[in-house]
Amino acid sequence: MTTRDVRDTLLAVPVPDELEAQRRSWTVVREAYATREPVPRHGRRLRLLVALAVVAALVAAALSPPGRSVGGWIRDRVAGEEATEPALTRLPSAGRLLVVSEDGSWVVRPDGSKRLLGRYDDASFSPRARYVVATQGGRVVALEPDGDVRWTVTRPRPVADARWAPFPGYHLVYREGATLRIVEGDGDGDRLLVRSVAPIAPAWRPGEGRTVLAYASADGRVRVIEADGDELWSADPGAAPEQLVWSDDARVLLVVTAGQRHPLYRADGRAAGRALETPQGQDVLDAAFAPGTRAIAYSAYDAASGRSSIVVGGERIQQGEGRLEDVVFSPNGRWLLTGWPEADQLLFMRLPGVSGYVVVPDVRREFDPGGVGATEFPRIVGWCCRPA
Amino acid sequence: MAGAGRDERAWVRGAQDGSASDFEALFRAHWPRAYRAAYLVVHDAAGAEDVAQEAFLAAVRALDRFDSARPFGPWLHRIVVNRAIDWTRARALRREVGAGEAIDDVPAEGRGDLATPLPDDVVTALAALSPDHRAVVVLRYVLEYTPGEIARMLELPRGTVNSRLRRALDALQGSVDREEG
Numbered sequence: 001m002t003t004r005d006v007r008d009t010l011l012a013v014p015v016p017d018e019l020e021a022q023r024r025s026w027t028v029v030r031e032a033y034a035t036r037e038p039v040p041r042h043g044r045r046l047r048l049l050v051a052l053a054v055v056a057a058l059v060a061a062a063l064s065p066p067g068r069s070v071g072g073w074i075r076d077r078v079a080g081e082e083a084t085e086p087a088l089t090r091l092p093s094a095g096r097l098l099v100v101s102e103d104g105s106w107v108v109r110p111d112g113s114k115r116l117l118g119r120y121d122d123a124s125f126s127p128r129a130r131y132v133v134a135t136q137g138g139r140v141v142a143l144e145p146d147g148d149v150r151w152t153v154t155r156p157r158p159v160a161d162a163r164w165a166p167f168p169g170y171h172l173v174y175r176e177g178a179t180l181r182i183v184e185g186d187g188d189g190d191r192l193l194v195r196s197v198a199p200i201a202p203a204w205r206p207g208e209g210r211t212v213l214a215y216a217s218a219d220g221r222v223r224v225i226e227a228d229g230d231e232l233w234s235a236d237p238g239a240a241p242e243q244l245v246w247s248d249d250a251r252v253l254l255v256v257t258a259g260q261r262h263p264l265y266r267a268d269g270r271a272a273g274r275a276l277e278t279p280q281g282q283d284v285l286d287a288a289f290a291p292g293t294r295a296i297a298y299s300a301y302d303a304a305s306g307r308s309s310i311v312v313g314g315e316r317i318q319q320g321e322g323r324l325e326d327v328v329f330s331p332n333g334r335w336l337l338t339g340w341p342e343a344d345q346l347l348f349m350r351l352p353g354v355s356g357y358v359v360v361p362d363v364r365r366e367f368d369p370g371g372v373g374a375t376e377f378p379r380i381v382g383w384c385c386r387p388a
Numbered sequence: 389m390a391g392a393g394r395d396e397r398a399w400v401r402g403a404q405d406g407s408a409s410d411f412e413a414l415f416r417a418h419w420p421r422a423y424r425a426a427y428l429v430v431h432d433a434a435g436a437e438d439v440a441q442e443a444f445l446a447a448v449r450a451l452d453r454f455d456s457a458r459p460f461g462p463w464l465h466r467i468v469v470n471r472a473i474d475w476t477r478a479r480a481l482r483r484e485v486g487a488g489e490a491i492d493d494v495p496a497e498g499r500g501d502l503a504t505p506l507p508d509d510v511v512t513a514l515a516a517l518s519p520d521h522r523a524v525v526v527l528r529y530v531l532e533y534t535p536g537e538i539a540r541m542l543e544l545p546r547g548t549v550n551s552r553l554r555r556a557l558d559a560l561q562g563s564v565d566r567e568e569g
Binding site: 003005009010013015017022024026029030033102239240242258259283304375 | 403408411412415416419420423424427428433436437440441444445448449451455457458510511514525526529530532534535536539545546547550557560
């Protein structure tokens with residue numbers, strides 16, 4: 001019995017009396033809703049503003065010190081530059097950032113200017129960043145980087161994790177529920193590719209003209225297939241896969257799992273040396289290979305201490321209170337970007353070690369201009385591409 | 389689930405502003421999964437109805453304090469599953485009914501071939517687990533949360549969630565194997 005069997009069975013179990021229970025409960029719940037005493041909107045706003053003022057004071061009193069403490073931490077350890085930008089006014093290296101916030105998906109240009117592509121829940125770059133593929137509800141949307149829509153595919157169920165194949169980008173894959181679908185780069189020929197996948201993003205094997213894809217199947221195995229669906233190999237990573245990452249040279253696949261052991265595979269499916277191991281109690285939040293190398297960079301969160309560390313090639317280069325959410329390299333591999341929700345900052349770290357540093361504050365507001373109230377911290381989903 | 393987020397946030401904001409239709413949309417969107425999750429933890433239809441209904445009543449009480457920028461589902465599901473665990477423990481203390489009895493009422497529909505575990509077998513095996521293990525299975529496979537999210541919802545270490553999932557799956561597998569043997 002696979003995990004898919006468990007899921008399918010539990011979703012198919014006839015639940016007795018469901019509609020009658022819903023009808024009876026709706027009567028009770030509707031009555032409770034009708035007789036509640038709603039707080040007027042302005043009251044909520046006032047409360048929100050008071051809360052924000054308190055939070056702002058706390059941030060000023062408490063959260064800035066973490067930001068400064070990072071600066072202090074940096075000053076203690078490196079002789080390089082440290083720059084705190086007033087806002088996201090520039091990127092420290094070439095390429096464009098792709099960011100997903102509550103407002104939607106944004107492209108950030110090297111001069112710091114930003115364009116909101118639209119209200120999309122997720123997005124990723126096409127090869128060489130000529131396009132962005134975004135998802136929202138049941139729609140897969142291919143866009144120009146200025147937001148113009150090139151084509152869309154609409155499915156009956158929610159879609160996610162759309163990923164464009166390497167240059168020349170003949171295909172894209174995306175998840176629809178528990179299935180994986182494939183569509184041609186011009187939006188034609190949408191079809192089912194795999195019937196049963198785990199809810200994590202698939203990963204195309206890098207390399208011009210290649211159409212080899214790694215994905216996690218619902219039974220917890222990692223599978224590598226051709227774009228026509230032929231399976232090349234599969235492996236049991238030992239714990240539920242959470243992220244699939246290919247090295248730039250396409251020779252190593254890292255499988256980040258829900259456990260402490262994160263295996264590495266060669267392109268033919270054999271083990272590629274020792275697995276990456278993280279200490280008990282630490283969750284890997286994000287991982288990447290440093291461009292052009294097989295050095296693994298990852299962020300690990302320790303729930304017991306409430307702290308995160310960023311490790312590159314086995315060396316811890318950064319740590320902080322809370323979660324350091326993203327591990328995104330600049331296209332030339334000289335900068336590593338992470339998001340730090342607790343301090344509401346983006347941290348650009350110049351490598352190797354941390355020989356320089358750019359801190360961007362007020363990130364939530366940066367990607368929710370004019371917004372009020374609590375806002376989720378944005379995700380950094382891409383930094384592309386190498387200068388041609 | 390992320391795809392429905394925008395509609396959901398609009399429903400929450402509308403419900404906060406007094407729109408009964410938005411509140412009804414929220415209820416109808418979330419009832420089926422909330423009730424199914426509750427049923428699979430408590431294994432009793434009346435108990436599941438109580439649990440799911442109580443969760444929605446808690447939602448009504450907390451509606452004005454709820455941050456509409458956050459997803460409603462995880463918040464509701466956390467209430468449902470925690471109340472379901474409490475309900476099951478309380479029932480065990482009262483010795484009202486054995487864990488496996490109520491599910492005998494489940495109609496045997498959707499039976500597959502012999503190689504596929506029958507739904508009743510899996511449900512029976514699920515009933516044999518502790519409520520804490522059932523809750524983790526339901527959160528993972530019915531409500532489709534990640535182990536990390538489950539850990540936060542149940543305020544457990546993630547390792548505990550993973551080990552409960554592993555043990556639960558082993559137990560389900562073992563029970564099905566015994567049924568087939």
